[in-house]
Amino acid sequence: MKTFESKLNQIENSNLYPFHMPGHKRRPINSQLASAYVRDITEIDGFDNLHHPTDFIRLEEEFAAKLFGADESFYLINGSSCGILAAIHSISNVPGRLLVARNCHKSVFNALYLTGKEVDYIYPEWDEDYPFNGSACVDQIKKMICRESYAGIIFTSPTYEGIVSDIEKICELAHSYHIPVVVDEAHGAHLGIWGGDGFFPKSAIQCGADIVIQSTHKTLPAMTQTALLHVQGKLIDRIILKHQLTIFQSSSPSYILMESISDALHFCAERKHELAEAYTKQLEDFYDETASLKNLYLFSNKDTQGSFVYDHDPGKLVICIRDNVGMTGKELGLLLREKYQLQMEMEEENYVIAMTSVMDTKEGFQRLLAALREIDRELSNQLSDRKRENGDIIKKRPFPYSRTRLTIRDAMNSKSREYYLKDAKDKISAEFIYLYPPGIPLVVPGEQITQEVLDYLTEKGDAGLKIQGPAKIDQGIISCVSDE
Ligand SMILES: Cc1ncc(COP(=O)(O)O)c(C=O)c1O
Incomplete structure (x- = not known):
């Protein structure tokens, strides 16, 4: 069975638009x-x-x-x-x-x-x-x-x-x-x-x-x-x-x-200037045209002044879902893929990321805009049916990074013992735990696993995000530094 061939034929022949890497967007320049x-x-x-x-x-x-x-x-x-x-x-x-x-x-x-x-x-x-x-x-x-x-x-x-x-x-x-x-x-x-x-x-x-x-x-x-x-x-x-x-x-x-x-x-x-001009125009128009969305919003440079962000690359379309909407990033990503044939780069708990490049077409941007407008309208209809509850803005908390007890090398090379995640409170992790993408470790070997970390991992799992890293994570098991 030629799995690679059939899988890649499938993507080649599909109408799925790539708002993900690679930046050539499957359009050969050579x-x-x-x-x-x-x-x-x-x-x-x-x-x-x-x-x-x-x-x-x-x-x-x-x-x-x-x-x-x-x-x-x-x-x-x-x-x-x-x-x-x-x-x-x-x-x-x-x-x-x-x-x-x-x-x-x-x-x-x-x-x-x-x-x-x-x-x-x-x-x-x-x-x-x-x-x-x-x-x-x-x-x-x-x-x-x-x-x-x-x-x-x-x-x-x-x-x-x-x-x-x-x-x-x-x-x-x-x-x-x-x-x-x-x-x-x-x-x-x-x-x-x-x-x-x-x-x-x-x-x-x-x-x-x-x-x-x-x-x-x-x-x-x-x-x-x-x-x-x-x-x-x-x-x-x-x-x-x-x-x-x-x-x-x-x-x-x-x-x-x-x-x-x-x-x-x-x-x-x-084609430096020509590409920059066309790409900039496409992005500027996209940010302008999505500004009227009510339930979804694009994070932009305008949000960054004097804030927690020094600057933002407008080429990354960070499509956020407002808090009282009742939709997760995973659900939005799935909807965009299945109904509109638009593949996002990444789905997080409250947002999705569409990656763009100079190779994106006008048609691609228009398809994404049309899809977001339709989803936004439908969300408004659903919310008015359910009578929008104002004021239930959920404040986001940062990942509760834990304390480092050992160097990564010492933790990974030390004698270890397996624990079910739920029983791993206060143990020193011997493995990485991360969500991929983005591949940023939530827990680094040598860090002590706290209850806050375990709660956060549960929340992410409940939001449909895939936790990776530990060899036996599918069984809910993590290796920790042995106490002996
Ligand atoms: C922030 C960051 N750095 C480095 C890398 C690794 O890059 P590469 O996939 O080219 O090895 C990635 C991959 O996604 C990344 O997101």
Whole structure:
């Protein structure tokens, strides 16, 4: 049975519109890549070497560095994940702890496990009126770096929801203590091209970050698994960084993936203004036209002034459901998929995320707008039948992160014992627990599981969200550090 073939035929022949990654939206910009097999090679004679590029890969990486304003750029064919692993390892030989945003992607925590480094966390800003994390807290970073000499600061900007931090300020503070800043900009490769134009926030490289990792496959028209790592300034040892990249990248890199990065960058560079104009107009119109929705609303830059969010990438459509509507993000995502043939990128308890890129069509935006208008109208009708109860706005609480008792490495390597989740109160977790997407750990190995954490997990499970991480989570079991 050719499962892959039939599954992929199904999606190819369907009318399902992709408001999800990859950013090429299944529209090839290089027709030759349609015949992938005849171009699928790895490092044979005359084809340069991704681990030690001296020929055309080097030239293409130099083109990327120029386009993104970095000192040097590196092609990644194992996603941002491998860039994040290499970046964190490249600063791990420097003495000192790492200062890490607690809402980072799991690849950051995997790097922390492998390096065994001691970590202090910074927690994202929070506003109880919104259902997601805000920007990295600059005041907290300021306080922490006055007290401790850190080997590096690591945070995500933009986040899955498009939340951008004040990277310029964080770099200014960190650099005054000679601390390098690593930004996981997996969701912001497009900012490297269009950022700082007045519509899109500035990119992390423009803001002075030392290492920046971007998934070209998420928001640029490049294939899945493609990414870039950029470096600038004097705080990073480039020899160590390059060596780390050879550890975490495959030694049989796909030329199809590398060609796809090159195609995407040249495509965007050559049509930079034309693409920006069309994309900006499409987004501006979409935000304007959805402003009249009553039961659903789009989070936007307008919500960010003076709030828990420094800035927002308008390319991420965060479609929130008002509190008294009685619909979950899971239900909205399902409705959009089944009735309107619109596939969202992510569904959370009270919102869904539609990812957009320069490759989205006018038709795609119109279909989403029409669907949201119809759903909104129907919700109003249902609510007037049920007599809307005013004033029952539920205040959102942040995830109740628990205290770190052991390093991730010590917790994962120690003797463990299995517990049913309900019995795991006060135990120290030996496993990660997260919702995927977004892949941000709710519990990190070494953290003590509190009753608040267990209640939160139950709530998320009740809202239909899938909890992942523990090997036996399907049986409700988690491994914890043994008390013996
Ligand atoms: C914030 C963030 N960082 C890093 C990654 C890893 O990126 P990749 O899938 O390119 O390895 C993801 C993946 O979704 C992510 O959301």
